[in-house]
Amino acid sequence: MPVRDLTSDDHVSYRRLSSGAFGGSPPDPEPRPFTPGEIPIGVDSSALPGGADGVIAAGARIRRDRITWGEGAEIACGGIGGLAVHPAHRGGGLFGELIMEILARCDAEGMPVSMLYPSNPSIYRRFGYQVVASLHSIIVPLLDLQQLPRVPGRRLVPVTEETMPRVRALYRELTAGDNAMLLREGPLFPEGLPSDGWSALLLVDDSGTDHGYVSWNRVPSSERGYGLQIHELLGRTREDRIALLGSLASWSTVLEHVCLRLRTDDPVLDVLPGAGSRPTPDPIPLLMMRVIDTAAALEARRAPAGLAGSFRLVVEDATVPAGICRAGGAWVVAAADGTISAEPTEDAGTADGGTVRLSIHAASLLLVGGRTIADARRLGLEVEADAEAGRLLDALLAGPRPSVLDAF
């Protein structure tokens, strides 16, 4: 079944497929180009037995994202969006065809990792994707926030078209040490204010230096039990986070609760003054990732200062045929002077420093960073590691656990 690149002529048919699968308004009947930030691919219904002309049987978009990759590093990432198979063609293996093409395409486009938010993790897992994070939001009573002390030397500034670049700069600066945070670059993240109803405040000091921001949408509180959806609360210091969180208490005349979207191990949790917060009743979004090119994923990361050594790494990728992408293989991985190298090796013998052998799922979990071989074993993922090699791999991949906030 030929998977091909979709063009502007396919835009309406693809949108019909995706809005049919996920809901949402029917597409604008005018053909439009896809955004250059995405690679749209699909299969024609007419290429399948009993198929119809002008219908896309299966389609998906590969986002050209860049994400943080541990302290001070970045990596290209193929984010999968809008993957759907037409109801007439389901159950015939088109999903697998699309995923295989996505993996090959990410590899060809120089994207060493891929990520997605699955609605059904098990179908992606069989192709090597691994759940690496879950994304939580909490409902916070404003009564709790009224206990926060006033922070001297800080004031709030409205975010406008003009001040929006300062929010973007703060986002980049304050998430630069995280793993897997989107860099939010154009064309997928165009300049300007994000959307109607989106509001934000910058936190500045007396000299006008920016220290953080909080962004939200006002939502009908009767429907959800909270009246503000806080998208992000990022502060440079603990005091800055207290100032931003405390500023939300001003809503207590009209609202009782706000909903706060969190990063993994979000530092804002450490400044919540009360214990009255509770999880939202919504399903918890999961984040899955997959290694596409093991050597490139390792070499993109910086080695912790002072760490030196080498070991043999074997990644066994039994989920896709050999040659689809460069996740599976054997490498001599070496760390020195803050860099990591991964040279392919045919040598099956004992390497200096020992060997670590990972299934694709263990590799997809560990190579994002912030996890250890012990974590992979706890999940029942296949790992064999000589003690010294395992310690070096863990030390190389140390850092915060992965986290993604999809948009401003």
Ligand SMILES: CC(C)(COP(=O)(O)OP(=O)(O)OC[C@H]1O[C@@H](n2cnc3c(N)ncnc32)[C@H](O)[C@@H]1OP(=O)(O)O)[C@@H](O)C(=O)NCCC(=O)NCCS
């Ligand atoms: C989910 C979807 C993409 C599957 O496409 P498909 O072409 O029918 O899937 P395939 O025929 O290739 O089947 C792949 C495997 O997934 C399984 N599968 C398919 N749909 C499934 C479902 N809803 N729940 C659980 N397993 C499912 C199939 O049983 C098959 O397993 P098998 O190989 O052991 O038989 C398709 O049903 C669809 O478009 N659904 C609506 C949109 C959607 O959910 N997209 C994914 C968003 S993350």
